[in-house]
Every structure is written in structure tokens, then in C-alpha cells.
Amino acid sequence: MVAPNELAPVDITREFDFTEADFRSLAQLAYEHTGITLADSKRNLVYSRVSRRLRTLGLTSFKQYRSYLARDDNSGEIENFINAISTNLTKFFRESHHFDHFRSHVAGSFAHSSRGSTGGRLRVWSAGCSTGEEPYTIAVVLRKEVPDILRHDARILATDIDTEVLAKASRGEYPLDSIDQIPKSYLPFFAETDGGGGARSVVVEREVRSLITFRRLNLLEAWPFNGLFDAIFCRNVMIYFDNPTKSNLVERFTQQIRPGGWLYIGHSESLTGTHPGLRLMGRTIYRREA
Ligand SMILES: C[S@@+](CC[C@H](N)C(=O)[O-])C[C@H]1O[C@@H](n2cnc3c(N)ncnc32)[C@H](O)[C@@H]1O
Structure with a gap:
């Protein structure tokens, strides 16, 4: 039996006017600035995330917001727009098999060789680090595996396009329950x-x-890099990109990894096509050929 109000029209009244042209134009802007592809299924997501910007700016329609974005004196609104549309989901020890591999093949080999297989120098890049859980996971693995790591020339570069998540990442403070996924031995x-x-x-x-x-x-x-990386983590970032953008990025990552170094990508991002110079070594783990 159908309840009477199940047949009533769904109320899709929106606070702000949001036309197809608004969606297309914002999706195009997102693509041009970030590479992020917003499929039609992301309409509601764009509406709800960008609505917050309209409220903050006191605007009443997406058309007004588009005009505002096009103005020269908009106080860098494009940055707020990018922050609003990027998806930042992450957690400590996400896809933990990557950190098992990193511990044995990167941290472990660095620790066991007196100068490290990398000549006492270690460079890791967390590309698309979001709120920081990924680079902090890399850092605690290094800290535990290489007890004197602070005396080495070891650095982790953590980058993202979203300035809000970066501010949060630099604070290094998280809700108590976010450490639930962290193995006990790293809790200290x-x-x-x-x-x-x-x-x-x-x-x-x-x-x-x-x-x-x-x-x-x-x-x-x-x-803006001078040297090469021993390992690059770019996980759950390329999932938002189209194939040409993704291929181009993988090619650039390959050039940026030292021979024998590692590329870790997200679980649903297995590389399609050929990527000369990269060899698949494990689940979503690639090695730069010598
Ligand atoms: C889902 S998070 C992934 C976080 C982490 N790597 C992980 O796997 O848990 C994706 C991140 O990629 C960033 N991002 C998207 N497009 C980017 C771009 N063109 N340049 C740099 N970062 C980008 C987003 O801001 C977001 O923080």
C-alpha cells in the first residue's frame, strides 16, 4: 500500500536559483583550475557546497556568484570556490598495506643502511595530502622505523590545492576518535x-x-622541485581527474621519482594504458625502473 503523502510531489525548492548553465559554468571553472571533473551526478553536491559561499557573500543566486567570480576585485574568490568543491575525505593509515610496504621497502632500507640507500637523504611527497592524516602516517612510520630520523636529511613534503585543509593539517590536531585506525604501536x-x-x-x-x-x-x-623523490603518495586524488589529466600527471610523477623509488596510488585508481618507466609491484604500488 502506498502512504498518501508518498504520491505528493517532492519539494525541491532551493534557497538559491541554480540553473543548468550555472552548473555547467562552475564545473568548467573547476576543471580548468583543478582538473577535477564534476559529472552531472555532482549537481547537488556543487549546489550545497557552493551555497555556503553565496550565504557568506550575501548573494541571492548562482548567476550573481558567477558574475562575482568573473570580477577582478573579488578578493581571490576562486580560492574559496576551489576549497568548496574539493573532496577531502582521508584518515590515518588509510589503505594500510601501503604503509606496510613503505615501512619495509623505504623506511626499513633507509634505517638498515648506515647512509641509507639514498645517501642519507630521504624525500617523500604526499601529493593531495588533505587535512594531513596521510603525511603524518608516513612521518610516524619513519619516526618509529628510523629512531634517529631527526638526525638525517629526511623530509616529507605535503601539498594540496585546498588552503583550508592545509591550515588544518599544519595544526596537527584531530578529534580523539580519529586515532581509532592507528595501530597501537604508533599511538605514543x-x-x-x-x-x-x-x-x-x-x-x-x-x-x-x-x-x-x-x-x-x-x-x-x-x-618547483630541484631533486627527486624516494616515494610519492598520490592517493584518491586522480580519481577526480579525467584520463588525459591522469596520464599526464602519472608521466610527471614518474620523472619526479628517483630510479628504484615508489609511487603509491589510491585503491580504485589502477593505472590504465602504458606508463613507460613504471612497473606494478603490488596492489596500487609502482616502482620507477632504473
Ligand atoms: C580525497 S583527498 C585524498 C587525501 C589523501 N591523499 C588520502 O588518500 O586519504 C583528495 C585531495 O586532493 C586535493 N586535490 C584535488 N585536486 C587537486 C589539484 N589539482 N592539485 C592539488 N591537490 C588537489 C583535494 O583538495 C583533496 O584534499
Whole structure:
């Protein structure tokens, strides 16, 4: 039996006017600036995320917002727009098999060779680091596996296009339940603290934080690097890109990894096509050929 009000029209009244042209134009802007492809199924997502910007700016329609974005004196609204449309889901030890591999093949080999197989120098890049759980996971693995890591020339570069998540990442403070996925042996690197407002939180140990540099970097633009990386993590980022953007990025990552170094990608991002110079070595783990 159908309940009477199941047949009533669904109320899709929206707070702001949002036309097909608005969606297409914002999707195009997102693609041009970030490489993120917003499929038709993302209409509601775009509406709800960008609506927050309209409220903040006191605008009443998406058409007005598009005009505002096009103005020269819009105080860098494109940055807020990018922050609004990027998806930042992440967690500590996400896809933990990558960290098992990193521990044995990168951290372990660095620890066991007196100068490290990399000549006492270690460079890791977390590309698309979001709120920081990924680079902090890399850092605690290094800290535990290489007890004197702070005396080595070891650095983790953590970059993202979204300035809000980067600000959060640099604080290194997380809700208490975010450490649920962290294996017990790594918990000493996280200290419980009073996050204010009665909520308990955890902060990442200062020495662990000191291994990481957070920077804003758009993966589509030029990369300001001098040397090569021993490992690059770019996980659950390319999933939002179309195939040409993804292929181009993988090619650039390959050039940026030292021979014998590693590329870790997200679980649903297996590389299609040929990528000269990269060899599949495990589940979503690639090695730069010598
Ligand atoms: C889902 S998060 C992935 C976080 C982490 N790597 C993980 O796997 O848990 C995707 C991140 O990619 C970032 N991103 C998207 N497009 C980007 C671009 N063109 N350049 C740099 N970062 C980008 C987003 O801002 C977002 O924080």
C-alpha cells in the first residue's frame, strides 16, 4: 500500500536559483583550475557546497556568484570556490598495506643502511595530502622505523590545492576518535589534549610534525622541485581527474621519482594504458625502473 503523502510531489525548492548553465559554468571553472571533473551526478553536491559561499557573500543566486567570480576585485574568490568543491575525505593509515610496504621497502632500507640507500637523504611527497592524516602516517612510520630520523636529511613534503585543509593539517590536531585506525604501536606519537569546548582531541608529537613541510600546490601547474623523490603518495586524488589529466600527471610523477623509488596510488585508481618507466609491484604500488 502506498502512504498518501508518498504520491505528493517532492519539494525541491532551493534557497538559491541554480540553473543548468550555472552548473555547467562552475564545473568548467573547476576543471580548468583543478582538473577535477564534476559529472552531472555532482549537481547537488556543487549546489550545497557552493551555497555556503553565496550565504557568506550575501548573494541571492548562482548567476550573481558567477558574475562575482568573473570580477577582478573579488578578493581571490576562486580560492574559496576551489576549497568548496574539493573532496577531502582521508584518515590515518588509510589503505594500510601501503604503509606496510613503505615501512619495509623505504623506511626499513633507509634505517638498515648506515647512509641509507639514498645517501642519507630521504624525500617523500604526499601529493593531495588533505587535512594531513596521510603525511603524518608516513612521518610516524619513519619516526618509529628510523629512531634517529631527526638526525638525517629526511623530509616529507605535503601539498594540496585546498588552503583550508592545509591550515588544518599544519595544526596537527584531530578529534580523539580519529586515532581509532592507528595501530597501537604508533599511538605514543599522539598526545591527548583538551581541544577546548570540552571535546578531547589528539595532537601529533612535535618531532613528527617537524619532518613535514605543508605547501599549497596545484598538481596541474609547474612543480618547483630541484631533486627527486624516494616515494610519492598520490592517493584518491586522480580519481577526480579525467584520463588525459591522469596520464599526464602519472608521466610527471614518474620523472619526479628517483630510479628504484615508489609511487603509491589510491585503491580504485589502477593505472590504465602504458606508463613507460613504471612497473606494478603490488596492489596500487609502482616502482620507477632504473
Ligand atoms: C580525497 S583527498 C585524498 C587525501 C589523501 N591523499 C588520502 O588518500 O586519504 C583528495 C585531495 O586532493 C586535493 N586535490 C584535488 N585536486 C587537486 C589539484 N589539482 N592539485 C592539488 N591537490 C588537489 C583535494 O583538495 C583533496 O584534499
